[in-house]
Amino acid sequence: MVATQQAIDGYTDSQLKVLQSGYQAAIKNTAEKLASDRRFRSRKALGRKREKALLAELRIAEKAISEQLSGAIAADFAEVGLYSKDQIEAIVSWDGKTPGFNNILLTAQELEAYSLSLEQDGYVLEDRLAADIGSLSEGVKSELVAGRIAGESARTVAKRIFDAGAGEKTLRQIEGTYLTYIQSANSYAREQVYAANSDIVREVEWSAVLETMSASTGHGTCIKCFGLDGNRYRLDEERPDNPLHNRCRCLYMPVTTTWQELGLDIPEMENEYRRWTERDLATRKILDYGTTDQTKEEWWFDKSKAWQDNSFGPTRAQMVRAKIIRIDDLSDRQTGEQRTVKELERIARNRT
DSSP: HHHHHHHHHHHHHHHHHHHHHHHHHHHHHHHHHHHGGGGSSSOOHHHHHHHHHHHHHHHHHHEEEEEEEEEHHHHHHHHHHHHHHHHHHHHHHTTTTTOOOOOOOOHHHHHHHHHOOOOOOTTTTHHHHEEEEEEHHHHHHHHHHHHHHHHOHHHHHHHHHHHHTTHHHHHHHHHHHHHHHHHHHHHHHHHHHHHHHHTTEEEEEOOOEEEETTTTTTOSSHHHHHHTOOOETTTTSSSSSSOOOOOOEEEEEEEETTTTTTOOOOOOOOOOEEEEEEETTTTOOOEEEEEOOOOHHHHHHHHHHHHHHHHOOHHHHHHTTTSSSSSGGGGGGOOBOOOHHHHHHHHHHHHH
């Protein structure tokens, strides 16, 4: 299953570069179109009329970019969903050897339609992208107002807006949307396989990628997901959504009945190895990576005190080191919400 997720990560990385290039090309085309428009070539002061015209053109461009990107993401959603379905079916059924295993029917059209209706932060895909891209027009609007007040020409303002680096914040937001939707495809396909084989998949287990963590920036494995790691749930039990947040890379792994119980004369599988990544906290550059069979507690306690304090924050880290709370306590088991220090202190008091 580690290899399956690594393959999905590789595909996602390559497709994300395509998406980034498409967005940057669209921004460049917009800039060139505005630059060639006679209304914006004037060296006269911008004025309200040209300001409104620039914003109107930008909104038209935003809608076109949003539609283009949502179509590309829906197609990638389907690609990853189908791949994940095939891989998880092969793993759980032991390449079709498990008696009574139910393969599911999923089509690219069904997955694309599902992706377009799937909500993230209360938005469906196209609206989510429109909100992401809308941050660009907000920045542009600020520049236009500043340019008009300063008496700059439309040409000068338009050039500054679309110079190198324009829209980088928007691009990062689009990347977050893309990564979250692709992980949703992976999760959705898995859940369909699990549900169709509930007699084989007894439970699911939350599996986080163990990574350099920072409580102050939110980079790396977040406290929510780290706290949930290793928790097991019945399929019909209330449990946190997956993905849990923007850019979440966690998954629900299947916990099956034994091969002997399934009628297969093969040795039992060892515990799944989990991935870990060590990153530079400033640049996010990967310094080292691998797999481990350690529990999250063993992995965390192997780190330095400074690392631990940075990962959970000094107060939470000290409570874990003093063993007055467990790492599992950091997150609510059913909702995945991060617990406050006061809530953790209450848990500690009730436990003594």
